[in-house]
Amino acid sequence: MSSEGQFKPKMLGIICNWCCYGGADLCGVSRFQYPTYIRLIRVMCSGRVDLKHILLAFANGVDGMFVGGCHINDCHYNPEGNYDAMSMVNLCKKLLENIGINPKRLRLEWVSAGEGIRFANIMNEFAREIEELGPLGKSEGLETAELNARIEKIAKLVPYIKLEKMKKLALHDINEDYTKLYTSEEIDALVREAPSYWIDPDKCQACTTCALRCPADAIISAKNQVHVIDQDKCIRCGTCLTACPERFGAVTRIVGEPVPPPLPEEKRAIVRKGKEGAGKSSPVAG
Ligand code: SF4
Ligand code: SF4
Numbered sequence: 001m002s003s004e005g006q007f008k009p010k011m012l013g014i015i016c017n018w019c020c021y022g023g024a025d026l027c028g029v030s031r032f033q034y035p036t037y038i039r040l041i042r043v044m045c046s047g048r049v050d051l052k053h054i055l056l057a058f059a060n061g062v063d064g065m066f067v068g069g070c071h072i073n074d075c076h077y078n079p080e081g082n083y084d085a086m087s088m089v090n091l092c093k094k095l096l097e098n099i100g101i102n103p104k105r106l107r108l109e110w111v112s113a114g115e116g117i118r119f120a121n122i123m124n125e126f127a128r129e130i131e132e133l134g135p136l137g138k139s140e141g142l143e144t145a146e147l148n149a150r151i152e153k154i155a156k157l158v159p160y161i162k163l164e165k166m167k168k169l170a171l172h173d174i175n176e177d178y179t180k181l182y183t184s185e186e187i188d189a190l191v192r193e194a195p196s197y198w199i200d201p202d203k204c205q206a207c208t209t210c211a212l213r214c215p216a217d218a219i220i221s222a223k224n225q226v227h228v229i230d231q232d233k234c235i236r237c238g239t240c241l242t243a244c245p246e247r248f249g250a251v252t253r254i255v256g257e258p259v260p261p262p263l264p265e266e267k268r269a270i271v272r273k274g275k276e277g278a279g280k281s282s283p284v285a286g
């Protein structure tokens with residue numbers, strides 16, 4: 001435990017109601033000691049913990065993050081949520097590595113309700129590791145602003161990453177080595193090749209098909225107005241690309257290049273020529 005003047009980490013644990021919380025409770029009533037700076041949040045299942053929860057905790061300055069669930073095949077739910085937690089945490093470790101954060105700052109463990117001493121031992125060991133690493137960013141050589149920018153960037157990709165890795169995230173296989181489920185190269189490529197989608201204002205005919213199909217309500221849609229993708233809301237699912245009628249072909253997939261700025265609102269109105277004009281139209285200029 002930290003003595004006075006020593007670095008006192010901020011640490012957070014998200015633990016399942018049925019096993020790990022029981023272990024933490026038993027640890028308490030048995031008077032086993034662990035650092036008081038570790039704060040715990042109880043959830044019904046470790047499978048409920050999301051990539052976004054972990055990244056949000058780090059974005060809020062947590063130095064170490066713990067996820068605790070029931071031992072494999074002891075989960076109280078069907079299908080077992082602890083497999084989901086195992087895949088998600090290992091994916092998250094690779095994402096942390098990708099943005100330059102030491103993945104040791106995230107730890108997953110199984111603790112049963114009868115393992116109060118195990119809970120205390122894990123907490124003490126993890127706390128020592130985080131104390132040795134120092135504040136988030138220090139061992140990584142990252143200034144706070146750069147650290148936060150990196151976390152924010154990766155957090156925005158979470159829906160896309162979950163879509164791309166849906167099968168692995170749902171894998172329930174006792175014979176699988178989950179620590180090897182994701183490779184650094186795979187995750188680097190996933191992040192590097194994350195696409196953006198953009199609507200070409202010269203081609204959009206305001207047919208609204210994309211806006212109706214978008215699952216994230218990310219397309220700014222109005223009658224007779226060029227449609228625009230809100231890049232902050234877009235989850236990069238690509239639905240608009242396939243939904244836009246072939247004869248318009250207004251949606252473009254962009255990788256590795258900046259997305260053109262959105263057309264200003266006052267320039268989005270589409271002036272349609274008469275029906276006899278073969279339906280051609282264009283946004284109002286300046
Ligand atoms: S890719 Fe297109 S459909 Fe998917 S969220 Fe983004 S704007 Fe919506
Ligand atoms: S589906 Fe294509 S043409 Fe229709 S509003 Fe969307 S981008 Fe424009």
